Amino acid sequence: MSKYIPGNQKHLTLNDRIYIENELAKGTTFKDIAAFLCKDPTTISKEVRTHRLSDWYHKGTFYNAKNFCIHRYHCQKTNACGKILLCGIKCASCPTCNQTCKDFEKERCKRLDKAPYVCNGCTKKINHCTIAHKYYYNGRAADRKYRELLISSRSGINMTKHQLHQKDQIISPLIEQGQSPYQILTNHPELDMSVRSMYTYIDKGLLTARNIDLKRQAKFKPRKCHKTQITDRSVFTHRTYSDFCSLDLSSFVEMDTVHSSRESNKTLLTLFFTKEKLFLAFLLNRCTKGAVRLTFDRLEKRLGTYEFISVFENILTDRGSEFGDPVSLETGIQGIQRSSIYYCDPMRSGQKGAIEQAHTMLRMVLPKGTSFEFLTQWDVNLIVNHINSTPREILSGRTPYEVALETLGEDILKAFQLKPIEPDKVNLTPKLIRFNH
Template sequence: MANQKHLTALDRITIENGLKNNDSFKAIAKKLDKDCTTISKEVKKNLSVRKTGAFGRSFNNCLYRYTCKERNSACDNCPVMKSQLCRSCTRCIYECGSYVEEICPRLSKPPYVCNGCPDMKKCTLTKHIYYALEANKKYEERLSESRRGIIITQDEINHLNELLYPLIAQQGQSIHHVYIHHKNEIMFSEKTLYKIIDAGILKVRNIDLPRQVTYKKRKKPSRYKIDSKCMDGRRYEDFKNFIEENPDMPVVQIDTVEGTKGGACLLTVHFTVPTFMIAFRREYNDAQSGL
């Protein structure tokens, strides 16, 4: 394996596309230059559970939904017709005493999800689906939470309260001043001390720090840096100048039409001379899906 880096959003899109194509974990891992166990763990950890029905059919995952002939108290209180078939009922799975959940055997073995299953559109069982965008969001949330926590015991909290509250809240001393003169009594660094106070763990609050309340919240730096030089010769003014210099040059216009932000979209290609347009469906509006 080439590296041990975390999976990226593009890696997860590759995994989702591979699952849709019924590729094995080994085949997907080969594309990403990862171990197949990495792909397996990623899918099982970040899959999404959906309790949805199918087209024209409500969600019902009871094992006896096709053969059940019972009519009990759950059916007596049902606002729908009592002659309704159990497989169409949405209440019996919660109220019927004979309910037994049916679990699709596909979910207990690789690929552990319904992606690529030919029966998914007509299945009324609980579905496990791997969505790349949702999986990446779960990963980022876990990563943020793991780095956000502060390890501190109750005894340490009590000790800091006894030491800091009189000096900061009552006497108006700064954290830096307190830290310099009581460094041996404080078991954390000065930066961590600021984080503990900001988290609201101690009796000392940000309002007790005169300078802290005047600071504006820091803006998160942009994740992607774009070199402005990459736009040289590619602006609309450059295009108009090129057309003026080459009036007989045929023009092809390419655009993207989005419905739901982050969902599937259309890549349109418009040939201006014969006034002809074609469109291609893309699962995501990114560079990889346009290849």
């Protein structure tokens, strides 16, 4: 499986399931489907067998729509049940034939007992198929069934009402006496729960006691959700902020990401040239290591390897998990080292304060809480062009585009898809994007 493919690869998506449905109709094997989706073939096999739909198809059966016996077309038996003395009707047309006949053998299709386990892509026409019990795989129905199971398996608590009531009779009176959950569980090990679980039950209102009954709970504010940090500390070797400062660079590039609202997974990868004050942004469908790597590869193809090395020689970024694979970012398409990545200290965003200031201008157009779901790279380029066409006092009233045109050159700016905006047409408000939709 490629480590550059976006996503955590834990769950099949709706598009994946629709692809499986379409490929089954073409007769594609599980191995080929799995190779395209970067999954194991057993994953595809389990998916099809778990979410295949049963379909009772009555055409093509002999007399009785519920007769599944393999001998039903040639069977001449009568009165196999022995309940009616003068029964002249063939047993094959009797509803109880399969339950009473000793010679009953259920008709089976080998296609349903082994891969692909479904009738999708079967070469037999439905009208000529005598199997009454058919199975089909539908991508949308499978995804809906999977989501329902995913939600139901995570809702509620793993406890009966009677068990919860018994625990409540012990916990709530002691909390009213001022005891903490830890103190209660220490003195009552028969409760068989963790401190975290007790806090959760109280917070959800499952117990008589409430949050306000706890001694300190009401004083705490909700925790802020910080960006996921890199867990592998070995990547920071020779890449720390102190190592970066020892280089004593006058010009370098700062890198960061700007997240959308919770309704969207799209993210903006931002780059800032500290000397020219030039700001770049690229739209990512997922905030992952692979998505960042693909953006770097795309830039290298536009600029050329040696131009990329000269422009992005040194990059300073934070410790977000999307930057957790510096070797892949530093290694070019042809295996040449194209850049050097360095990381700020934990919780020290001020060490790359220039790009943080540039984000304030970006947030003028895309305020916090804005969804990037319907944003395109063309929209992002438009915003970047307006930001880079804004004069800066630190540049003596010149715009970042004008300075970059002298230092980087016109070809590089074209590769970045940048162009100047007339001074009176620069717009740094949300209307800039709304008027273009």
